[in-house]
Amino acid sequence: MSQTEIPGYTYGTDAVSRSPVSLQDLELLQATLLLGPDDRAALRRSRDLLAPRVEEILDVWYGFVGANPHLLAAFTGPDGQPDSGYLAAVRRRFGRWILDTAAADYDQAWLDYQHEIGLRHTRRKKNQADGAVAADHIPLRYVLALLVPITTTLKPFLADGAAGDAEVEAMHQAWVKAVLLQVILWSHPYVRDGDF
Numbered sequence: 001m002s003q004t005e006i007p008g009y010t011y012g013t014d015a016v017s018r019s020p021v022s023l024q025d026l027e028l029l030q031a032t033l034l035l036g037p038d039d040r041a042a043l044r045r046s047r048d049l050l051a052p053r054v055e056e057i058l059d060v061w062y063g064f065v066g067a068n069p070h071l072l073a074a075f076t077g078p079d080g081q082p083d084s085g086y087l088a089a090v091r092r093r094f095g096r097w098i099l100d101t102a103a104a105d106y107d108q109a110w111l112d113y114q115h116e117i118g119l120r121h122t123r124r125k126k127n128q129a130d131g132a133v134a135a136d137h138i139p140l141r142y143v144l145a146l147l148v149p150i151t152t153t154l155k156p157f158l159a160d161g162a163a164g165d166a167e168v169e170a171m172h173q174a175w176v177k178a179v180l181l182q183v184i185l186w187s188h189p190y191v192r193d194g195d196f
Helices: 023-032 037-066 069-075 084-103 108-119 140-145 147-159 165-186
Strands: none
Touching: 023 108, 023 165, 037 069, 037 084, 037 147, 037 165, 069 084, 069 140, 084 108, 084 165, 108 165, 140 147, 140 165, 147 165
């Protein structure tokens, strides 16, 4: 499925507003995370391993969310039942997010879309992309905490087909840094103006 066929996927379009985080701030964050050229190269190498397995990865991640009612609540309607259409729509974008993360293209369009992703976790834009009727906000604590299950469960997929332990470790560390960078950017809409 191409990115233009994914409903609600607005990366690189005029449908998202400009991030309040500057490219210079992004560079400083990358420097603070020690996310450098070697990490970007490792992310790009990981793409070939992960692209054919996106659905398997999503099965693991969705299994984790589904096994934790406090996380599944983000997709639950007023009837107390998970909204399967909403889960499926987000899944398609989440799969694309894997490929976008592995592309490691940290340009203005990428930065703007990270802000959009952050907004879609808050009351300002939650549910709007899909017209869902579900929880109107994802607590920041869960957005931050998901860094660990996302990156931990990804490592076996990196190991399956990688050249060796050092290569697996390089790709995994790059993913940890890249996901942490995104989680930091997604937190911006949660933070009081001037405090980010």
